[in-house]
Amino acid sequence: MQAWLDSLLALLALPQFGLSTLFIAAFVSATLVPVGSEPFLFGLLKLNPDMFWPAIAVATIGNTLGGAVDWWLGYGAHKVADKYANSKHHVRVLGWLERLGPKACLLSWLPLVGDPLCAVAGWLKLSFWPCVFYMAIGKFARYVTMTVALLYIWPD
Template identity: 40%
Template sequence: MPELTLYEALAGLFTSAFVSATLFPGASEAVLLTLVSRWPESIWTAVAVAAVANTLGSMTSYVIGRFFPKKVSSRALDWLAKWGGWALLFAWLPVVGDTLPLAAGWLRISWFKSLIFIFIGKAARYSALAFGFAQLF
């Protein structure tokens, strides 16, 4: 079996990170760390790809939330009611994090504010993960 190229690995990371941000399960962290271990010189590119794709996946949930006719997770609504768009910094968290963008869309929080907060949180998480992992080697 031929070895993957960096570009193929980045495309796989993009797909995994996008899917991981939706309500579907994914393994973007494992894909990111595998890519960083194989191509350590591409750590910034890998973090950027993962953060952008994961943000786009969350924004897909945001758009779905705009058209959602019923209430979404009460925990997510509580967080957003208390903290506003700032709660979206935690859209990377397991379980509740997936519902935060959905709730933000349902509550009609500004799409631009949502995009910025989601991206910052996800970029910080992927950066901490990738650079923390890189320190092990």
């Protein structure tokens, strides 16, 4: 079993497969599915350190597109949200998001709350392209910060 897993990981780390695997992992992790893309990015860069910027770009693009899907899911979720419209917490969070507008999507990189935040931005019908722009900035900053920390500040 270990040999099979090692060969699969080696195959996925090849440059021709590594970036596509990273894209899929980053995309899926940005949806409401609880999967992290950082281990994929870190593993790819440990095996192929010369791919730092292409890997960061692919992870950012995949994660941002996943956030955009969340936005569209939120945009279409009015009926579900109406069930919780009178909740005190719901009203407070919506007021905060309406005040911040698309800039709230800078926080899309946060664990647990970032992906639902993108969906709520869609539900509130915040402007799509500014939201995507701020998502991309937040996600790019997260990937660069985490990857630099793991590769250069705390290596092995």
